[in-house]
Amino acid sequence: MxxxxxxxxxxxxxxxxxxxxxxxxxxxxxxxxxxxxxxxxxxxxxxxxxxxxxxxxxxxxxxxxxxxxxxxxxxxxxxxxxxxxxxxxxxxxxxxxxxxxxxxxxxxxxxxxxxxxxxxxxxxxxxxxxxxxxxxxxxxxxxxxxxVAHHPQARQRHVPYYHQTTEFTCGPACLMMAMGALGGASPGNDQDELRLWREASSVHMPGGHGGCSPHGLALAAWRRGYRVRLHLSHQGPLFLDEVRNAGKREVIRQAHEDFCSALQNTDVEQHLGDELDLCHVLETGGQPLVLVDGHRRSRSRAPHWVLVTDCDHAFVYLHDPNAERSLLRQPQDCQHVPVTYSEFERISRFGQGKQRAAVVLYPRS
CATH class of the missing domain: 3.40.630.30 (Gcn5-related N-acetyltransferase (GNAT))
Known part of the structure; x- marks a missing residue:
């Protein structure tokens, strides 16, 4: 017919x-x-x-x-x-x-x-x-x-996927994926994940263990031989106003100051501002980790780290390290997840002050 x-x-x-x-x-x-x-x-x-x-x-x-x-x-x-x-x-x-x-x-x-x-x-x-x-x-x-739309995988490097093994290690999982992409190796294992979390943790979580700050992740990546650029819209410790307990606020402040002090002895570039040109970052060899609003991404109150793998005329593509957080049902649907630019603009602002944070890794020359 x-x-x-x-x-x-x-x-x-x-x-x-x-x-x-x-x-x-x-x-x-x-x-x-x-x-x-x-x-x-x-x-x-x-x-x-x-x-x-x-x-x-x-x-x-x-x-x-x-x-x-x-x-x-x-x-x-x-x-x-x-x-x-x-x-x-x-x-x-x-x-x-x-x-x-x-x-x-x-x-x-x-x-x-x-x-x-x-x-x-x-x-x-x-x-x-x-x-x-x-x-x-x-x-x-x-x-x-x-x-129905999938990552074309035509322009950027291969980015391996690693699924975080705890509720609070999205940052280390993203860092492991970024290092795997730049180094051409497998991301690592759960021991590497927890080791990175211990190095980079400083953000208080209302329901349990703390998450990883951008300063801590930047420092952990620098220690492993990568050139790092830190993008922040706010210099101070994140989410401090959302922690009610004075003792916990002081712990977060001290951890933040310790990270900042350690970063002074590195060549990590720190950029204070609101803009992040993801396509330019990817084209120049960078691998960006971006902190997003967990509620917009998965109905969770906690902030959440994702890894940007690529971008084209229509979408920004993300590796989401926590498959259970996603509304999707297939694990492969948490890799190169397409997000419109307008939606990415919304989810990449978090907290009461609509702050932004990103950690970009580059290979050493």
């Missing part, structure tokens, strides 16, 4: 309404809604045309400044099923998501629609759980998601 995939037009409205009625027990879209999707919505409505009639459609919805697109509905004429039309429509939906600079495509499907569930599973969609009372007839829905 010769199949043409194209954007829907106003002339298709009658055929789309008829197809909707044949495809779903409870139609999701009426004529007025289809018309809006064609004319004004932030969406892509595509149809599959064959033998002079509409045999299927797919509708993808977008949100401004979001990397998540939603597959609202996909339908194939029951009389034309078995010809691979659903597969072609799904591929078109994923293509439209990428064209809109979206990295993930999410959808909801009735769990007992085994034909549709099988199509999505064959194409790499993973479950995010069941949603009760989701559809108009009060049936539950199975939410599925797939990462």
């Amino acid at each position: 010769n199949l043409l995939l194209r954007r829907a037009a106003l002339d298709d409205l009658s055929a789309l309404v008829e197809l909707e009625g044949r495809s779903f027990e409870v139609p999701r879209l009426n004529r007025q809604q289809f018309r809006w999707m064609v004319l004004g919505a932030n969406a892509r409505l595509s149809v599959a045309e064959g033998d002079g009639r509409i045999l299927g459609y797919t509708l993808v919805l977008f949100r401004q400044a979001s990397t998540l697109a939603r597959l609202h509905s996909i339908a194939t004429d029951p009389r034309a099923r078995g010809n691979g039309i659903g597969q072609r429509l799904l591929e078109a939906a994923e293509t439209s998501a990428r064209e809109h600079d979206c990295a993930y495509l999410r959808l909801e499907v009735c769990p007992d629609n085994r034909e549709a569930v099988s199509l999505f599973e064959r194409n790499g969609y993973t479950s995010l759980g069941l949603l009760p009372d989701f559809f108009p007839d009060h049936r539950e829905a199975l939410r599925l998601e797939k990462r």
Whole structure:
């Protein structure tokens, strides 16, 4: 069958309404809604045309400044099923998501629609759980998601991935990945991770062990033979105003002063300012660790270190060392995670003062 995939037009409205009625027990879209999707919505409505009639459609919805697109509905004429039309429509939906600079495509499907569930599973969609009372007839829905945009791996060096083994060692895990990228070796093991944490820890965590400060990580990297540049928007110790206990505040202050004193005897470059040109850093051989707002990244109150692996016209790519913190389900989805520039701008500011911090490693000449 010769199949043409194209954007829907106003002339298709009658055929789309008829197809909707044949495809779903409870139609999701009426004529007025289809018309809006064609004319004004932030969406892509595509149809599959064959033998002079509409045999299927797919509708993808977008949100401004979001990397998540939603597959609202996909339908194939029951009389034309078995010809691979659903597969072609799904591929078109994923293509439209990428064209809109979206990295993930999410959808909801009735769990007992085994034909549709099988199509999505064959194409790499993973479950995010069941949603009760989701559809108009009060049936539950199975939410599925797939990462449709991947790191091209064409410009920058290979960056190995290391998954942190504790809740408080994201900084050491990122430092190990950075050193592995620059040194061309495996990142190390859990003993190296804890050793780095002991060297660099100074940030108080409300629920337990402290995290690593940018000064401490910079010093640890310098001791291991790397050229280091420290980018800070604020000179003093981080998060001090958020620690209520006076004794703990004093410990953090003393640890910070000790790191600053040690850094005076190194060639670590310290830059005080709000801007960090990640693409320039990567192009000149740097490997940046960036501290991000943990709540924006994973609904955690704690700040979180990530490693920037690359950037292109649409995304900044991150290695997130803590797979469990992510809303994603597959470990590989925590590597080269695509984040829009606007979202990165938001997550890379943390604390009440919207501070920024980054540690950049360079190989010695």
